[in-house]
Amino acid sequence: GLSIAKVLRDTDTVTYDPGFMNTANARSAITYIDGDNGILRYRGYPIDELAQKSSFLEVAYLLIYGELPTSDELAAWDQNIRSHTMLHEDIKAFFDGFPRNAHPMAVLSSAVSALSTFYEDSLDPFDEEQVHISTIRLMSKVPVLAAYAYKKSIGQPFLYPDNSLNLTENFLRLTFGVPTSPFELDQDMVDALDMLLILHADHEQNCSTSTVRLVGSSHANIFGSISAGINALFGPLHGGANEAVLNMLDQIQDEGVSPEDFMDKVKNKESGIRLMGFGHRVYKNYDPRARIVKSTAEKILNKLGSNDPRLEIAMRLEERALNDDYFIERKLYPNVDFYTGLIYSAMGFPPRMFTPLFALGRLPGWIAQWREMITDQETKIGRPRQVYVGEDLRHYPNAK
Ligand code: ACO
Numbered sequence: 486g487l488s489i490a491k492v493l494r495d496t497d498t499v500t501y502d503p504g505f506m507n508t509a510n511a512r513s514a515i516t517y518i519d520g521d522n523g524i525l526r527y528r529g530y531p532i533d534e535l536a537q538k539s540s541f542l543e544v545a546y547l548l549i550y551g552e553l554p555t556s557d558e559l560a561a562w563d564q565n566i567r568s569h570t571m572l573h574e575d576i577k578a579f580f581d582g583f584p585r586n587a588h589p590m591a592v593l594s595s596a597v598s599a600l601s602t603f604y605e606d607s608l609d610p611f612d613e614e615q616v617h618i619s620t621i622r623l624m625s626k627v628p629v630l631a632a633y634a635y636k637k638s639i640g641q642p643f644l645y646p647d648n649s650l651n652l653t654e655n656f657l658r659l660t661f662g663v664p665t666s667p668f669e670l671d672q673d674m675v676d677a678l679d680m681l682l683i684l685h686a687d688h689e690q691n692c693s694t695s696t697v698r699l700v701g702s703s704h705a706n707i708f709g710s711i712s713a714g715i716n717a718l719f720g721p722l723h724g725g726a727n728e729a730v731l732n733m734l735d736q737i738q739d740e741g742v743s744p745e746d747f748m749d750k751v752k753n754k755e756s757g758i759r760l761m762g763f764g765h766r767v768y769k770n771y772d773p774r775a776r777i778v779k780s781t782a783e784k785i786l787n788k789l790g791s792n793d794p795r796l797e798i799a800m801r802l803e804e805r806a807l808n809d810d811y812f813i814e815r816k817l818y819p820n821v822d823f824y825t826g827l828i829y830s831a832m833g834f835p836p837r838m839f840t841p842l843f844a845l846g847r848l849p850g851w852i853a854q855w856r857e858m859i860t861d862q863e864t865k866i867g868r869p870r871q872v873y874v875g876e877d878l879r880h881y882p883n884a885k
Pocket residue numbers: 504721722723724726751758759760761762763764765766767815817820821822
């Protein structure tokens with residue numbers, strides 16, 4: 486296990502720790518990770534039990550409120566989220582300002598930030614009732630905004646949410662439905678997406694979550710804090726990796742490169758090419774989420790009738806990596822992003838929607854962490870120190 490060093494409080498001592506390799510910025514009761522042994526638990530519950538038995542809405546409740554809901558609590562939570570899906574009509578107009586080919590992650594972060602302009606009545610971070618309303622608004626409206634970001638990119642009209650559907654069902658209908666014909670939900674697809682959202686729902690102090698906490702530590706509102714988190718997630722070293730993995734597999738397929746030759750390029754540091762979807766700051770073992778995704782990828786691809794040759798390429802890359810000294814020495818294993826793109830692709834999502842799907846899954850984690858941060862008496866404004874390496878005092882040469 487980790488040993489915890491004493492918190493330094495004297496102002497003369499500074500810890501220089503780029504990337505926070507060894508610095509904890511929060512105490513948290515939400516998610517437990519044991520990176521050496523590939524263990525992930527939300528509020529104490531193992532991720533594989535939740536993925537198998539729970540639902541995304543239930544997991545969201547668990548993360549945010551700390552306990553599994555009773556069936557009445559779950560029904561009320563679901564109903565509350567369903568009844569807040571409608572967006573202010575003016576938010577829809579907001580989408581008109583973006584170029585057609587705008588990346589949906591950029592549109593989503595802007596739209597979530599814009600929510601704070603429409604809901605000034607729920608911005609006080611210290612008013613419990615307002616935080617509750619913002620929580621519901623985010624859970625209800627972010628899936629709608631993500632679907633609209635997609636519709637915008639393909640030039641199709643926005644659909645109004647259908648509140649007879651739950652969050653995951655509504656999102657699928659808003660994404661793939663058209664106003665001219667009734668939309669039929671595919672239960673296999675609903676179940677698969679719901680499970681993937683559970684796997685993404687929290688991951689303790691990753692880059693986007695730390696961003697949400699840091700922004701929130703200035704007592705900025707929750708919409709702005711989460712919008713910042715979405716931007717952090719956009720980066721290819723973080724959530725953007727799921728899109729990058731599929732682009733990598735496409736490239737290998739299109740150029741007819743053998744997985745073996747591609748791996749040689751990755752190992753040659755000068756190429757600057759990384760095996761996307763591999764490696765993790767905390768997991769030095771198989772990412773337990775990747776294990777679940779991999780075992781379901783084949784099943785789901787079959788069910789959805791997809792025979793994607795890129796699955797074969799991905800499996801060959803993995804097999805190669807797990808037997809290669811470069812990867813073994815550095816303890817590089819597949820992370821959650823390695824196989825998810827193949828499933829999303831089989832469902833009909835274009836690669837640019839993969840990271841918004843991650844954002845949708847991570848939303849309850851961000852909300853839970855922001856709420857924990859704001860109510861923790863030990864929280865202080867996030868303000869790292871620096872090691873100054875610039876010029877010594879010098880004087881401006883001449884007067885004008
Ligand atoms: N392919 C090839 N080499 C790699 C990879 C990779 N994917 N990841 C790490 N390495 C190598 C590094 O070059 C480095 O080698 P060195 O010690 O010889 O210099 C060593 O492994 C350690 O890597 P760092 O970059 O120092 O590890 P860090 O903890 O800073 O980075 C990260 C973790 C960003 C996830 C990294 O592994 C990476 O870039 N992976 C690819 C992108 C990716 O899949 N990101 C998703 C992360 S999970 C998530 O957000 C859901």
